[in-house]
Amino acid sequence: MRDLVDAGAVIDLTRRLVAVDTQNPPGNERAAADVARAALDRFGARFDEVEPRPARVSLLATVGAGDGSRPTLVVNGHLDVVPVDPTAWTHDPFGGDEHDGRLYGRGTTDMKGGIACAVEALATLERAGIERACDVVFHLVADEELGGALGAAVLVERDLVHGNACIDPEPTSLGVCVAERGLLRATITTHGVPAHGSQPHLGVSAVEKMAKVVLALHNADFGDPEHELLGRPTCNAGVIEGGTANNVVAERCRLEVDRRVLPGTTREEAVAGLRARIDAIDDPELRYDLDVDLFGEPSELDRDDPFVATFQKAYTEVLGAPGPLIGMQFTTDARFVRNQAGIPAIVCGPGDIDKAHGVDESVSIERLVDATALYAQLYATFAG
Ligand SMILES: [Zn+2]
Known part of the structure; x- marks a missing residue:
């Protein structure tokens, strides 16, 4: 699967998302949602949007029939980024520069790179000639960095979060995160x-x-x-x-x-x-x-949940061994999915947490390719 990833396409989509300024505060996800919409349109996605305040957009995109004939895998990712002080950076925070095998810019690690991987995984699977085993529903939300009140929380309140399992490509260095303080x-x-x-x-x-x-x-x-x-x-x-x-x-x-x-x-x-x-x-x-x-809220997925085994099977198939099970010391939007929507959720993405929110934030291009292949394998094998 890894050989079928078009690294250039993953880089390109990451760059297009990073180029859009979605610093939160103040928060404005409109243009990033439009970039994501254009990228998902070619897979026949059906779209919906939630905008509880002007420009605070969360994009919902369903790839697949959405009629319940196949299980649903939710991809939850946030479009906002933390603020940036460009004077301290040696790269353009919105430029997506490539240097020494890494891509630089605010959001490359947290988490526009991960979102790009999850989208491009659909193309990887098409290239492989393999049919998806599931529908994939993207929840590309606003406001995660300030707690999610205008993003994931709204989706939960409006009863829009449905699925059999969820992945959240937040930066975990591809560790398999099942618990958050x-x-x-x-x-x-x-x-x-x-x-x-x-x-x-x-x-x-x-x-x-x-x-x-x-x-x-x-x-x-x-x-x-x-x-x-x-x-x-x-x-x-x-x-x-x-x-x-x-x-x-x-x-x-x-x-x-x-x-x-x-x-x-x-x-x-x-x-x-x-x-x-x-x-x-x-x-x-x-x-x-x-x-x-x-x-x-803290949240946790039971390690005996069948989704962990399914995820680790895909992980092993693509990366040679099961991923390390980890916990995170902070919260992500996965807590809404686990606690409120009651859907098993794994946080696993290509970025490194020690690069998130920092000066010269960056992501390894090799890890972007790994993550894209992993998500593609999961789309191919997740059968509920
Ligand atoms: Zn994040």
Whole structure:
């Protein structure tokens, strides 16, 4: 299958997607959705679009009859990219330069390269003269980088996500990702009683109380057992600010924490874990509020799910051995597919996560070819 991949076509489509500026924020996926639509049109795709806000477009494309006569494989990919500061780059972030076997530009790794592979895999299969075993439904969504509220979440809310399995070509260095930690971002505010700085005993310092909170939370052991692929949950006390002057006992102090949780942990449990540790400080003068800024659910696919075996069979066929099973420390849109739509989803793509979001983001052209062949093999063999 690998010999049948047209590397030039994969490079070309990656470049065309990278050339479209879809930085989020502010977010504008319209032109990238149009590029993807043109690329999928030649496979007889039927299209639908969701646009919850102007220019925040998610493209849905069905390749195949879509009448249930064959199983459906969903390809979930996001069209948005994180912002770029071009001054630090040695390549044009929207140029798609080729250098030393790599393609450079914002989104080459995360994840326009992966989307190009999934599209060009259809052409690879045609070249091989092999019929698809499944319909392939592309969900090329907006807004993943800011949590997916205007992309994958909308598709789920409108009951548009249906299929027998899903692949998400996010950058995993072609590792087979079946588990993701969840993310809780929260702001904790302590409240004190102001007094003159020369008489701290007459007040209650919000800064002093927050110091205790930081020690209770940062890098703390929350008592959860270790996950085989994800390790332990974590908590980072990342931002702190408080007080108004050095001669005033601080009335208020703010702390922003980033807590990563394991599959099975709900938003309520993640918050309760923070509160339990703060409350255990047992200081009657400690008064605080806790506000949740963001919660991205953890998710996991059971390794015994038949889709894992099907995927690994295709992987072995193309790349010589099963792919390494991995977990990721952050969330992707696969969580909506796994948790809300109830569809088994594997995240596996050609980019490297350490190249994502960085200066001079790039992807290996060899890995693009590998991924294209892998997806083609999966389209040929996924029978539900
Ligand atoms: Zn991504």
